Amino acid sequence: MLDPTLPIALYAEATMGLINAKMAEGILRYGRNPVVGVIDSTQSGKTVRDLCPLDSDVPILGGLDDAIARGAQVLVLGTAPSGGRVPPEWMDMLRAAIAAGLSVVNGMHDRLEPVLGGALAPGQFVWDIRVPQADAPPIAMARAAALPNTRVLMVGTDMAVGKMTAGLELHRSLRARGVDAAFLATGQTGIAITGDGIPLDAIRVDHAAGYVERMVLEAAAHPVAVIEGQGSLLHPGSTATLPLMRGSCCNAMVLCHRAGMGTLDTLDHVRVPPLRDVIALNEAVAVAAGALTPARVVGIALNTARLSDADARAAIDVAAVETGLPVTDPVRFGADVLAAAIPVGTDT
DSSP: OOOTTSOEEEEOTTTTTSGGGHHHHHHHHHOOSOEEEEEOGGGTTOBHHHHSSSOOOOBEESSHHHHHHTTOOEEEEOOOOTTSOOOGGGHHHHHHHHHTTOEEEEOSSSOOHHHHGGGOOTTOOEEETTSOSSOOOOOOOSGGGGOSSEEEEEEESSTTSSHHHHHHHHHHHHHHTTOOEEEEOOSHHHHHHHSOOOOGGGSOHHHHHHHHHHHHHHTTTSSEEEEOOOSOTTOTTOOSHHHHHHHHTOSEEEEEEETTOOEETTEEEEEOOOHHHHHHHHHHHHHGGGTSOOOEEEEEEEEOTTSOHHHHHHHHHHHHHHHSSOEEOHHHHOSHHHHHHSOOGGGO
């Protein structure tokens, strides 16, 4: 877990404000460490507020030297190229960061500790987040189905529609209501924020549900566990939702969707069905024709970041009428209506 007192710099070269830098945005929104700046030489001199829908004066810096001058002790790779690999052209910068005494947090698929570890001084570290931190567990056996708590899985109509963000906002609202809720991270950004979790997309498919199951069983004392979602049942390249359903034996779900999205973001030939049909799909897959745990979608988290306030409220009203469920943009308007819809523990 990253010491929350350490000042960090976020590396988001040429991507701050774009979808590739969602790890940087997630840490800016929810992280506990002081952020001295975001490195993006193409936007130097601006602030985060100028580029993102975040109320933040964190400066955009021109390079590593600027971050060091502002007191950074940890460099966090806050952006990911397509495929999640470390570009070769980053290596000189990373070696310079290590030589200057900084530690590195890496959310990419490539491991950096074997490459940079030999140059570490005492107290320095390289944290490769996408490396499972425990031996492979047994194959999942629906053990979580016997738990008396509520296991809320965040599911989505697409990748990158805000499942982690909605889950963190839901967790925050549940805690504010006095519910002892846990947030279970399943991706690199969630792990970087909370300091715990599993890098689901780096786990062999045969063991993926087992890792999820073990994580959920370890959180059994919490009346509610909010499980960070990954991928989508609608996406032809995604295999992540099924092991999350099977391992968690979720008994509630929140559907995450971007307002106005008629096709998948990067696959415009794949249509997003009506939300009521997507709800039915997720509920049917979860229960597996009656063989496994039933799970209802209890609310909709609608991402309205691209809309005005008036259009956002109108989109929420339309989705609520279509689905008959509570709907909100949890970032814009808070997640309390979703938290109120979550059955707690034995009320499931």
